[in-house]
Amino acid sequence: METTENMNQIAKVINFSKNSISFFLESWNHPISKEGEFEVLIFGACIGFLHGLEKGLIERNNDSIEHLNFLLFKEMHIQNFMEQESLKGTNYFRVRLNALKKDLVGMAMSDYPKTKQYIPYYTFNCINYEPLKVEQDLSWAKSGGNEGMNMEKRILASDFLRAYSTHHNLINRSLSL
Numbered sequence: 001m002e003t004t005e006n007m008n009q010i011a012k013v014i015n016f017s018k019n020s021i022s023f024f025l026e027s028w029n030h031p032i033s034k035e036g037e038f039e040v041l042i043f044g045a046c047i048g049f050l051h052g053l054e055k056g057l058i059e060r061n062n063d064s065i066e067h068l069n070f071l072l073f074k075e076m077h078i079q080n081f082m083e084q085e086s087l088k089g090t091n092y093f094r095v096r097l098n099a100l101k102k103d104l105v106g107m108a109m110s111d112y113p114k115t116k117q118y119i120p121y122y123t124f125n126c127i128n129y130e131p132l133k134v135e136q137d138l139s140w141a142k143s144g145g146n147e148g149m150n151m152e153k154r155i156l157a158s159d160f161l162r163a164y165s166t167h168h169n170l171i172n173r174s175l176s177l
Contacts, residue, residue, distance in 0.1 A: 006059045007067055009052055014071045016174065017044030023170060028163035030156065035131035040167075042072065042093065043123055046100045047171045055176075069093040095134055096126070107165070117161070124160045 024040050025032070032040075049068060052058030069091050076092075103120035110118035125136050 003063070006064060009057045010049070010064060010068050011071065013045055013048035013052060013058075013175070014041075014068070014075070016171065017041050017048055018075075020044050020167065020171060020174075024163060024167040027166045028160065030128070030159070032127055033131060036127045038076065039096075039123075039127045039131045041075065042096050043100060043127070044167070044171055045072065045093065046097050047104070047168055048175055049097065050101065050104070051172055051175050065091070065094055065097070092134070099136075100126075104168070107168070119157050119161060120164055121157065123164060124157050128156065128160070 018041055021037055021040050021044070024044075025037070045068060049058060049064075053060055058064050072093050099122050103118075103123045106118040107120060110116070112118075121138055122136060125138055126133075130136050
């Protein structure tokens with residue numbers, strides 16, 4: 001695959017992710033910050049990137065990740081998020097891709113009601129509580145899962161699961177066309 005073609009596919013993923021933010025917000029139906037909306041963009045970009053790798057539409061190399069990171073940082077600059085101290089010197093997309101991939105795999109492996117329903121706590125926390133923070137504090141979710149959560153977060157995490165799954169499926173279906 002030519003590098004230009006690869007870059008065009010990555011740009012397509014970013015543009016589609018930007019356009020799908022409103023769909024996520026409608027299905028989530030809870031207020032989130034502008035920074036949280038940016039995390040939704042990254043979530044969509046991760047899904048699209050992994051889909052592109054799986055289908056052979058995006059090259060599996062560091063240049064692809066660097067280009068996607070560049071486009072995301074460009075978007076962050078447009079939205080004036082570059083002042084965030086925690087983002088300086090990081091490949092933000094790579095950090096999020098590795099962590100969000102764990103949530104995506106957890107969801108794929110969950111076979112509710114046969115197994116415990118997987119809740120994508122990391123993604124939930126990034127979007128709702130600690131957007132644009134590289135190191136996420138998930139102590140509220142670590143003590144045996146739901147036992148460490150307060151009731152408000154438990155309800156929100158359950159509602160979030162529906163929006164998360166709907167958004168994930170929309171992106172995969174749409175990018176398959």
